[in-house]
Amino acid sequence: MSSREDILGRIRARLGRNPDNAASARAAIDSYLGAPDQGPQPRIAGDRVAHFREKSEAQSSTVEEVLTPAALAPAVARYLARHELPRQAVCWPEFSGLGWREAGLDVESRGVLGTDLVGITGCFCAVAETGSLMLCSGPETPAALSLLPETHIAIVPAARIVSRMEEAWRLARAELPELPRALNFISGPSRTGDIEQTIVLGAHGPYRVHIIILRGH
Amino acid sequence: MHFKARAGQKLADVVLQENLRKAKSKFVDMRARAIAELDDFEATREAAKVLRDRTLDDLDLWLERFELEATRRGATVLWAKDGAEVCQRVVDIARRHGVKKVTKSKSMLSEEAGLNQALEDAGIQPVETDLGEYILQINDNEPPSHIIAPVFHKRKEEVSALFARVHKLAAKTDIEAMTREAREVLRPHFLSADMGISGGNFLVAETGSVALVTNEGNGRMVTTLPRVHVVVTGIEKVIPTLEDLATLMRLLPRSATGQSISNYFSLLTGVKHAEDQDGPAHMYFVLVDSGRADLVGGEFAEMLRCIRCGACMNHCPVYQAVGGHAYGWVYPGPMGSILTPLFAGIENAVDLPQAATLCNQCGVVCPVKIPLPDLLRRLREKQVEQRLRPTAERLALTAWAWLARHPALYALATRIGVRYLKWLAGGEDRIRVLGLAPEWTLGRDFPAPEGKTFRELYAQKH
Ligand code: SF4
Numbered sequence: 001m002s003s004r005e006d007i008l009g010r011i012r013a014r015l016g017r018n019p020d021n022a023a024s025a026r027a028a029i030d031s032y033l034g035a036p037d038q039g040p041q042p043r044i045a046g047d048r049v050a051h052f053r054e055k056s057e058a059q060s061s062t063v064e065e066v067l068t069p070a071a072l073a074p075a076v077a078r079y080l081a082r083h084e085l086p087r088q089a090v091c092w093p094e095f096s097g098l099g100w101r102e103a104g105l106d107v108e109s110r111g112v113l114g115t116d117l118v119g120i121t122g123c124f125c126a127v128a129e130t131g132s133l134m135l136c137s138g139p140e141t142p143a144a145l146s147l148l149p150e151t152h153i154a155i156v157p158a159a160r161i162v163s164r165m166e167e168a169w170r171l172a173r174a175e176l177p178e179l180p181r182a183l184n185f186i187s188g189p190s191r192t193g194d195i196e197q198t199i200v201l202g203a204h205g206p207y208r209v210h211i212i213i214l215r216g217h
Numbered sequence: 218m219h220f221k222a223r224a225g226q227k228l229a230d231v232v233l234q235e236n237l238r239k240a241k242s243k244f245v246d247m248r249a250r251a252i253a254e255l256d257d258f259e260a261t262r263e264a265a266k267v268l269r270d271r272t273l274d275d276l277d278l279w280l281e282r283f284e285l286e287a288t289r290r291g292a293t294v295l296w297a298k299d300g301a302e303v304c305q306r307v308v309d310i311a312r313r314h315g316v317k318k319v320t321k322s323k324s325m326l327s328e329e330a331g332l333n334q335a336l337e338d339a340g341i342q343p344v345e346t347d348l349g350e351y352i353l354q355i356n357d358n359e360p361p362s363h364i365i366a367p368v369f370h371k372r373k374e375e376v377s378a379l380f381a382r383v384h385k386l387a388a389k390t391d392i393e394a395m396t397r398e399a400r401e402v403l404r405p406h407f408l409s410a411d412m413g414i415s416g417g418n419f420l421v422a423e424t425g426s427v428a429l430v431t432n433e434g435n436g437r438m439v440t441t442l443p444r445v446h447v448v449v450t451g452i453e454k455v456i457p458t459l460e461d462l463a464t465l466m467r468l469l470p471r472s473a474t475g476q477s478i479s480n481y482f483s484l485l486t487g488v489k490h491a492e493d494q495d496g497p498a499h500m501y502f503v504l505v506d507s508g509r510a511d512l513v514g515g516e517f518a519e520m521l522r523c524i525r526c527g528a529c530m531n532h533c534p535v536y537q538a539v540g541g542h543a544y545g546w547v548y549p550g551p552m553g554s555i556l557t558p559l560f561a562g563i564e565n566a567v568d569l570p571q572a573a574t575l576c577n578q579c580g581v582v583c584p585v586k587i588p589l590p591d592l593l594r595r596l597r598e599k600q601v602e603q604r605l606r607p608t609a610e611r612l613a614l615t616a617w618a619w620l621a622r623h624p625a626l627y628a629l630a631t632r633i634g635v636r637y638l639k640w641l642a643g644g645e646d647r648i649r650v651l652g653l654a655p656e657w658t659l660g661r662d663f664p665a666p667e668g669k670t671f672r673e674l675y676a677q678k679h
Contacts, residue, residue, distance in 0.1 A: 004296040007452065007506045011277045014514040025275045029282060032271070032457060033423055039264040039464030040257045055477070111494050114408045130478040139492035143441050147434060165463040178290075179424055181489050181496045182441065185482040190434035192396060193474070194349035194366060196236065196373050197243050200396040203348060204403065205434025205481070 044163045048128045049213060052161045055131025059188030060201060061209040065158075067216055073103035076120065076153055079210050080105070085151055089118035093140050095155065112145045119149035119206075125160045125168050130187055133211070134168050137182035146186060152206040154186075157214045220568040223543040228660070233370045233540050240369060244531040247475020248582070254477060255467060265468055266586040268461040269522040272422065276513055279422050279455050280504070286425025290487025292500040296452075299507050300330030306503050307332060307414065307447055308339045314445050314499060316411040318342045322429075322436040323350055324416030325364065325525065326449045326505050328547045329560070332414070333358065343414075344406045346435040348399055352376055355383045362541035364548065365473050365527040370540055403435075413439030413497070417450035418524070419465060420502075423458045426486040427502070430469060430479045437481055446485070446497035452504045453521040459484075465524060468584035472526035508560040517592060520555055522585040529579035529589055535572055544569065551579040551589045558596055567605050570596035631670045639668040 001009070011017075044051050053063045066075050072095075080087060089100075089107045100107035112119060121141070123133040133154050137143040146152050162168055165185075172179065190205030201207055227233055252258045272279040284294045297303040303326065311319065319336060321327065321343055333354070336343045345354040349367035353359045356379055361367030368376070373392055380395055381388035384402055389395045415436055417427040427448045429436045440446050456462060462484075470476040489496030512518055530536040530550025541549035545566070548556045554569040570593045579589040600606055620627050642648045642665030651658045 036458040142494040183484040203433035
């Protein structure tokens with residue numbers, strides 16, 4: 001007997017499974033999947049964007065807001081200069097035409113290497129409740145770009161900030177034909193507290209996450 | 218060595234005691250603050266309990282559903298009865314894909330199975346990438362002492378000396394520099410590994426996905442960069458839907474580390490798509506039984522709800538005093554005192570269910586409402602039924618039971634007893650060495666009675 005049959009067989013025996021109750025339990029599973037329970041939802045007090053901002057900052061991300069797409073590249077340039085970071089970066093293709101050169105930056109849209117220091121991404125949406133960015137992997141939105149570089153800069157249209165994770169799922173179901181291979185919720189720079197419970201930022205992923213909220217877009 | 222002997226050693230370990238004190242305040246206080254962010258923690262806990270029971274009550278069908286969806290998305294679902302089969306399956310996968318190096322993010326199941334040893338025996342290099350697990354691995358595969366913070370018991374000076382010796386670099390003094398050094402040592406491994414092994418916090422039946430929670434980003438590395446990804450996790454981890462996942466994610470990081478959410482939370486579904494630049498081309502699930510199936514529907518089934526958050530140990534006065542190593546196996550604290558006897562055999566962990574005061578701190582904080590003290594008590598009953606308690610204890614209890622059924626004799630015996638104890642105290646208010654049970658007073662004093670029994674005092678007053 002295969003291990004699969006052995007394991008499932010023992011579970012079935014313990015649950016008293018028979019063809020009748022299997023059929024009704026399967027029907028119950030289908031109906032639950034069609035109309036799943038919603039857990040208790042914490043209140044999001046006040047403005048969603050402000051809440052997202054506050055939560056992100058609590059997780060050691062830095063946040064700024066700009067009003068137009070034209071202001072994005074200069075904002076990135078200012079941020080990199082302020083932190084004395086390199087002026088070279090890699091970005092998702094959708095941002096390749098943002099006028100980087102004019103802002104004094106050298107930004108390429110290509111596959112990310114382990115040696116790249118700055119990665120610029122967008123996001124599928126963002127969750128105010130926890131201050132999380134939600135990124136979907138895909139040909140134009142590779143997952144490694146938000147992970148390998150020491151600095152991650154994320155561009156977040158204000159309209160894509162939802163209240164809770166449940167709403168992020170709703171958006172994903174509505175807009176994506178199927179789930180991407182990897183769906184990553186990112187909440188601040190990578191960190192570890194393994195040595196003496198002392199929190200250190202920049203464990204294996206980015207040391208810093210900078211979020212630029214694009215208003216009125 | 219048994220719990221009692223190990224606990225004695227740990228109580229005398231100064232470094233451990235200091236770290237335990239620090240961690241207590243951090244984990245406990247931070248959890249309390251994070252829980253307060255939920256408007257209705259109790260209702261959220263109840264919802265989590267209900268949703269975990271939903272899959273456990275029909276576990277066979279939910280697992281079939283998960284398997285169907287995962288397979289539809291290109292993953293391969295394998296099953297393993299025990300640790301030996303886990304090792305065999307994973308080594309087979311590695312061989313099939315010509316794997317030489319494996320990067321691992323934390324998987325308790327692979328620790329249960331002793332997977333690293335099996336990989337090494339097969340000529341495959343396993344590299345632990347969680348900072349804590351990595352430190353343990355380069356220190357001759359030392360066992361972890363906490364499920365969330367594996368090197369809980371170490372001082373930074375120890376880590377510094379270890380890094381200097383193994384990395385052959387100048388010793389660093391501050392924790393930030395040590396962390397950077399580990400990052401720089403591990404980065405090439407991430408980039409060159411052929412296969413990544415992760416655990417799985419949850420399996421989502423609706424989508425055939427695995428949900429993975431990490432802070433360091435190593436979980437993302439091992440599931441993004443290598444060509445093969447293997448998830449090794451328990452059959453009890455399956456949950457119904459993404460909505461249910463949202464509910465559990467409100468509880469898991471808060472209960473574990475006191476964070477509103479962990480830095481990274483990934484939902485991984487199937488293999489990389491044709492045009493994707495990154496992601497594994499092969500994805501395997503190894504669904505492990507190792508004693509879980511036999512708990513389904515039984516008197517310990519509630520334990521299967523466990524989401525391995527560690528809150529029960531962080532709040533346990535016994536764990537806070539002795540740390541994780543004293544428990545002797547992969548799972549420490551109250552959850553370990555239940556899981557170890559259930560998975561490894563009641564007869565092989567006789568003193569673990571006794572290693573609790575039954576104060577119910579654990580039961581109050583458990584995010585999926587497992588009645589841990591009840592289960593500990595039930596295990597104690599099993600030990601008695603299976604005659605696993607020491608002869609002296611059994612005889613003593615039999616004698617006491619007989620005495621308790623004979624009130625006149627009982628009154629006489631207790632009258633003699635308190636007078637003997639008062640005499641033993643020699644005028645002090647405590648007894649330093651208890652005559653009949655000297656071991657009991659090894660680490661504490663026995664309060665001396667006043668010299669009369671309650672019944673005598675009661676009779677005097679009325
Ligand atoms: S028993 Fe409860 S508190 Fe303990 S680790 Fe499991 S889920 Fe967490």
